Amino acid sequence: MADAQIQYHGNIVDYPEGRHAVSVKSVSIFIAGLFAGFVFGVVIPGNLPGGREHVATDPGRLYQPHGFDRGASRNEVESGHSYEYDVLTQYGITPIDDEESYIEWMLANTGETEEHLRARWELSRLFIGTGELQGERTIAAFLRTPREDFVREANLERAYDDTWLPIGYGATITDPDVVAMMTTTLDVGPEHKVLEIGTGSGYQSAILSNISNMVYTIEIIEPLYYETNALYGRLSAAYPNYTNINRKLGDGYYGWEKYAPFDRIIVTCSIDHLPPPLLKQLAPGGIMVVPLGPPGRQYIMEVKKDVDEAGNVTLKRRDVYNGLSVKFIPFRDEAGKSYSH
Numbered sequence: 001m002a003d004a005q006i007q008y009h010g011n012i013v014d015y016p017e018g019r020h021a022v023s024v025k026s027v028s029i030f031i032a033g034l035f036a037g038f039v040f041g042v043v044i045p046g047n048l049p050g051g052r053e054h055v056a057t058d059p060g061r062l063y064q065p066h067g068f069d070r071g072a073s074r075n076e077v078e079s080g081h082s083y084e085y086d087v088l089t090q091y092g093i094t095p096i097d098d099e100e101s102y103i104e105w106m107l108a109n110t111g112e113t114e115e116h117l118r119a120r121w122e123l124s125r126l127f128i129g130t131g132e133l134q135g136e137r138t139i140a141a142f143l144r145t146p147r148e149d150f151v152r153e154a155n156l157e158r159a160y161d162d163t164w165l166p167i168g169y170g171a172t173i174t175d176p177d178v179v180a181m182m183t184t185t186l187d188v189g190p191e192h193k194v195l196e197i198g199t200g201s202g203y204q205s206a207i208l209s210n211i212s213n214m215v216y217t218i219e220i221i222e223p224l225y226y227e228t229n230a231l232y233g234r235l236s237a238a239y240p241n242y243t244n245i246n247r248k249l250g251d252g253y254y255g256w257e258k259y260a261p262f263d264r265i266i267v268t269c270s271i272d273h274l275p276p277p278l279l280k281q282l283a284p285g286g287i288m289v290v291p292l293g294p295p296g297r298q299y300i301m302e303v304k305k306d307v308d309e310a311g312n313v314t315l316k317r318r319d320v321y322n323g324l325s326v327k328f329i330p331f332r333d334e335a336g337k338s339y340s341h
């Protein structure tokens with residue numbers, strides 16, 4: 001990238017050089033102390049390793065009728081869906097290596113404007129350069145997702161600025177480079193069932209729905225939930241993969257037990273600890289990406305969960321930005337209170 005600095009929420013921070021600088025320093029931690037408490041107390045007596053069969057790709061098991069199911073609980077609303085759209089039919093069809101072929105293909109196949117497509121292409125090159133956007137599937141997903149539709153109209157001009165933007169209710173659409181980095185770290189494949197906590201604008205899940213048919217997302221702010229539902233509804237004619245995004249209004253701290261386990265979990269609100277219910281719902285071999293840290297300063301952590309034959313759970317953590325802090329909207333409970341201490 002042109003300069004070696006990235007602006008995060010007003011703070012200028014140094015960015016590590018080079019494509020691999022962000023990924024080589026992996027730190028493996030056998031979780032003791034606090035974590036052992038819930039690993040042995042919560043995870044193991046739960047459904048791991050043998051209890052529940054892990055069926056990530058069986059649409060029958062996951063089928064819900066269309067429409068709204070209001071029966072979940074008093075405070076929860078779920079959107080219904082089925083896996084009618086197979087995103088695998090989209091794999092590999094969008095040119096991602098050459099700007100003119102990309103623009104030409106997108107103009108012929110979407111209703112997007114050349115101005116937005118060129119701005120998106122430029123951002124993608126920037127993030128490929130910094131190492132934040134890696135892997136064919138992730139690059140294609142980024143290039144196919146119209147960020148201009150997920151920002152507020154007042155911010156349309158800034159849709160391709162490398163910054164977060166307000167989306168109302170105190171929430172934000174995350175900086176596009178952080179979205180790229182978190183998606184790259186999540187390493188999603190078509191076989192993975194993915195859960196996002198913090199639907200917000202819907203942009204992150206829209207990206208994920210280009211990679212897997214099985215995307216789940218939870219939002220706690222009621223009007224935002226409905227607005228994003230309506231947006232996906234409007235966009236799904238042009239982007240049929242959005243019909244695979246299964247949405248819930250509720251508190252994401254408790255995950256989504258009904259569809260657990262999840263192969264991938266991405267948390268887009270900040271917290272100072274790993275929520276035990278989410279770790280429990282993470283499948284063995286699964287990856288969670290979460291902004292972890294005290295209020296005001298978080299580090300994006302990749303958490304890998306392994307379970308050995310004896311049922312012992314190991315969590316390995318890696319700070320994906322190597323000590324560079326970011327700032328996210330707080331993870332809150334239904335009373336609006338932050339989960340961080």
Ligand code: SAH
Nearest residue numbers: 171173198200201204220252268269331332
């Ligand atoms: N992924 C979003 C980012 C939104 S900002 C995007 O791409 O636009 C973080 C979001 O997390 C906010 O919308 C906030 O309301 C939501 N959030 C905070 N606490 C939550 C909780 N307990 N459960 C679900 N969502 C929560």
